[in-house]
Amino acid sequence: MSNFDHIRPFYDTEVNQAIREISDDPMMKAIMNFTFPEMEEKEWKKELNRTYSIRDFQINFIYPAIEMVLKRSSQGLTYSGLHQLDQHVPYLFISNHRDIILDTSLLNYVLFNNGLMMTSSAIGDNLVKRPLLMTLSRLTRNFMVQRGLSARELLESSKLMSAYIQDLLFHENRSVWIAQREGRTKDGNDATQKGVLKMISMARGEVKEMEYFKKIHIVPVSISYEYDPTDVLKMPELMAKSRSEVYVKHENEDFNTILNGIMGQKKRIHVHVDKPLDGEIDKIIKSGEAANKQFQYLCEVIDQKIVSNYKLWPxxxxxxxxxxxxxxxxxxxxxxxxxxxxxxxxxxxxxxxxxxxxxxxxxxxxxxxxxxxxxxxx
Structure with missing residues (x-):
């Protein structure tokens, strides 16, 4: 058994069995009927049952689903900056985070459209408690970020996730997507948490932090929705915060947010992918500052890129x-x-x-x- 077994996506050898186990789920049927409204159930089931890899599942089922979501709930998706990437190089995409599912799905959609490598993406395990959602997330190359842990468990989990991200980048030659902060941005202020960067660097071994960040090719991503499809759903948490109250989620809140994020009206959407931060990291290294200060500088650089490249809508x-x-x-x-x-x-x-x-x-x-x-x- 691999150390990563409880957080990793499915291996291709596990894909077909996983698909067969969910093909009769009512929600899976709803997803397929939404994606392929002209197709008989027996047809899409036949195609599903002939799927044996994550890539095939993404291209033949998830990609058309995203196209249908864009058609039904937006006025179109635009993107920029993809020309700055090399199709043979794995990158660590660090992105602002507004929507649970769509942020990473849209990035992969535009990467695929431009002949670039799709990502393995971090997702909180609290968001996929339902068996179908867990299976779908593992079928779309998501890996689990464990939530609700004690301080000691969190440290061990962070080390494991850092090692897994390193394994993806260096050994599987796979790009990785991770949000710049834990949880989605609710108030429109996109800011990178230093703790996210420190977690990523845990697997660096004897390599200095900034040298490691240069090796993994950090790429900032800005995702902009003209209308946030979950704006009203974010209000209770914002209101509690303004009253200095602790916000407690309702039982089905995350699930409802996922559905509203997918189907809610967004109008126009733009994804900007910046160039790798190798040059900026060189400047941080040359500053000679202490490690903690260098982490802060890197946070500021990522924030500056994400904020400045955020497309402002009416x-x-x-x-x-x-x-x-x-x-x-x-x-x-x-x-x-x-x-x-x-x-x-x-x-x-x-x-x-x-x-x-x-x-x-x-x-x-x-x-x-x-x-x-x-x-x-x-």
């Missing part, structure tokens, strides 16, 4: 103007777009609740504020 500028009671960005949106945004907000929250309004607007306005701050710094 919704972001509308929210910024409404939040600040002005018309600074009036030329960035139409009257109809502003009315549509205000209508969406009115349906989702109580407009008489000033704190709710502030939190909702901030969610969309903060990317603008953060880009403004970067311009001031530069």
């Amino acid at each position: 919704t972001n500028f509308i929210a910024h103007d409404l939040h600040h009671g002005g018309e600074q960005y009036r030329d960035k949106y139409t009257k109809e777009e502003r009315e549509e945004f205000q209508s969406r907000m009115a349906k989702g929250i109580d407009l008489q609740d000033e704190v709710a309004v502030k939190n909702f607007l901030s969610m969309y306005a903060n990317p603008v504020t953060n880009q403004e701050a970067l311009k001031v710094k530069s």
